[in-house]
Amino acid sequence: MVRFVGSDATGLPLKRKQVAQACARCRRRKKRCFHNCDDRSNGLSPSSIETARLPSGDGEVASQALTDHPTPAPPPQFEALPEPTASPTREEHAARFVGDLSPEAILMEATSLCSTRDVSVRGGLGIWQPRAAPQLAKSNSALTTFPSRHAVQDMLKAYVWSHCLACCPPPSDYAVLRRIYVEKLDPIFPILGGHILDSPKDDIEEKVLQQIVSLAAAPDPEATRHLRLKSEGALLSRHNFCTSLSNSIQTIVDAGLFTDRIFLTRALAALSLYMQPSSPDEADVPALLSGRAIHQMHTLGLQMASEDNYTNSQATRTLFCCIWALDRINGAFYGRACLIHERDVGWNLNECIAAQAPPFRLFLMVIELLDKVIGLYRPGNRQEKDIIIELPIFEQMILDAGAARVSSGCLASLEIFYHSVAILSSQSPSENRSTALPAPATNSRRSLAADRITSIVGQEYPGQLSYFPIIPYGVSLSLSVSYRKMRHSNVPMYRSRGKQAFIANTSLLKSLDDTFWTAKTMVAMAEQVLQEMDKAVASITQETGLADASKRVEPVTRGPDELPLSGTGDAILDDPNRSIGDFSVLEAVPDLNIFDHFDPTFDLGAVDTALEGNLDFGTSSNWFDWQQLWG
Known part of the structure; x- marks a missing residue:
C-alpha cells in the first residue's frame, strides 16, 4: 500500500512526533504561531489532508472527505451546474478594508498577524484583512x-x-x-x-x-x-x-x-x-x-x-x-448627489491623474472641471449674481496631458465633453434664466460651445467619434441652447438662426436615438415643437396676409465637398415630406412671438421646463417622465 504523508504550509512533511515550527515573524516576536496550522483551524485532520492528496481520478472521493457533511444534491428539476473555475490572479484575493472606527479592526489587528495596516498619506485609517479563495466563494453564496x-x-x-x-x-x-x-x-x-x-x-x-x-x-x-x-x-x-x-x-x-x-x-x-x-x-x-x-x-x-x-x-x-x-x-446626467468625496479618499488625486495614460488623463482633467461646475448646482449654492467658472483652453489641456499624438477622433470626443462642461459652467439667478437677454459672458460662452458641439458631431467628424454617452448629452445641451435662443430672442434674425440650429441638433439626435435613450426622448419632444411652430407660422401668415411660409421648402442641395450633418443621414432636413416654416416672413412684425400662437392644448410649459432644465441640472433625472409625455 502507498501511504500519502501530509505536509504543512511550509512544505515540510508531517510526522507523528514532529513539533510544528513557527513562522519567521513569530520567531522574531517570540509569540505562539498559528500560521502553520491553517489546516487545523479549518477543521481538517491530517487524515483528511492525506485524502485530499489523492490522484485526480479520485476527485469525488476527495471532495467528500474534505467536508464533514455530504454536499446537498441540486433540485431534481435541474441538472447539476458546473462551478466556475477559480482565477489565480492577485485581484481575486483582494483584501477587505476595515476602518479604525469599527471594533472589529482592533480585534483583527491583535489576533491576525496577516492583516496589513493602511499606510496612506493620511496616516492610516484602518487595516486590510486578506481574503482566501474559499472564504470569497462562501461570501458570494x-x-x-x-x-x-x-x-x-x-x-x-x-x-x-x-x-x-x-x-x-x-x-x-x-x-x-x-x-x-x-x-x-x-x-x-x-x-x-x-x-x-x-x-x-x-x-x-x-x-x-x-x-x-x-x-x-x-x-x-x-x-x-x-x-x-x-x-x-x-x-x-x-x-x-x-x-x-x-x-x-x-x-x-x-x-x-x-x-x-x-x-x-x-x-x-x-x-x-x-x-x-x-x-x-x-x-x-x-x-x-x-x-x-x-x-x-x-x-x-x-x-x-x-x-x-x-x-x-x-x-x-x-x-x-x-x-x-x-x-x-452620473451627477451630471441624472442629477444625483456625488457619493465619493475627496475628504474620504486616501490617494492624492492629482498624482493619480498624472500617472494615467494621456487620453485617460485628459478625460480626467475634464472631469475635474465638471466637478467644479457641479458645485454651482448643489442645494443652497444659488447666488444672487451671475457666476461663471473660468476654464482653461482645451488646446492647452491637450498639451498639458501629453495627448497631442492621440487620434483626432478621440480628441474631438473629449472636446465635445469639454464644451458640454463649458455650457454648464455659468449660472444666472433664477429670475434671469428666462429673460430675452442673458448675461453677456453666459450667452457668448454657451453659444460658441453649442456651435462647436454641433459642428464636430455633424460636419467635422461624423462616424469617427468615440460614441460614449457624453456625445448625445453634449448634443442635447446644444439643443437646449438653441431652443433658448429661439424661445426668448426678440430679433427675428436670431430667432431664425436659433431655429436652424435647433433643427440641426434634432437631426443629430435622430441619428443616435436607436442607441441612447436620452436622444430618443429629446427627439420626440423637439419634433413636436417643430410641428407646432410650423402650424403657428401657417396660422400667422394666413391671418396677417403675409407670404405663405408654411408650404414645403425645397430640399437643401449640398455641394460635392460639403459633408452631411450626421454619419447616418439628416433625418429631418432631408425628409421631403416635412414642412419647415421660415421665420424670415415674420421680420415685418418683429414684436410677434410665434410661441404665443401655439395650440393651447400643447404643453409648452413642460417643454420649457425640460429643455431649459438641461442647462441647470434641473430635470436630467426626469427625462423618462418626458418620454412618457411625448411618446
Missing part, C-alpha cells in the same frame, strides 16, 4: 443560506447558463467590436483594465467581458453590420442588441456567480456607463449600478492609498479614477 433562497438562486443559475452566457456575438463579429472598443473607447475610459488584453481564466468572466465590450462598441456606426447574437442570426437593431446584452449582464451579476470582487466592480461600473434604459422602470438603473460599484470599491478599500511597491498599485489607482469619474458623470 451567503444569500443561499435559507433553502428557499437556495432554490431560487439555483433557478437563476440555470437560466444564466442556458440563456445569458449564450447571448454573445459570434467570434467574427466580436473581433470587429473588440477592435472598435480598443481603438476608440478603452484609451479614454479604461474601466476593464488589463482584462481587455489578457482574457480572464474564468469562463463566466470571459463571457461577461465579451458582452461588455460588445455593448460599449455597438453605438459606433462601423458596428452596424456586426450586431448579431448568433452565428447565423439576422442583424439586430442597436436597441435590441444593446437591450439583450444589458439584460444578460445584469442577470449574471444578480446571480452572484462572480468570485472576483475587483472584476465585479469593473463590470458594474462599465454597465452603468454603457447600458441604456428601455422603459421608465429602468430610468434609475445606471445610477443604481454606479452606486453598487462605489459600494464594492469602499468594501475593498480601493479609495485608500496602498504602498508604492504593491503589485497592483497602478491598476488600483486607474480603477479608482474610473469610478470617481463615473460618479461625477
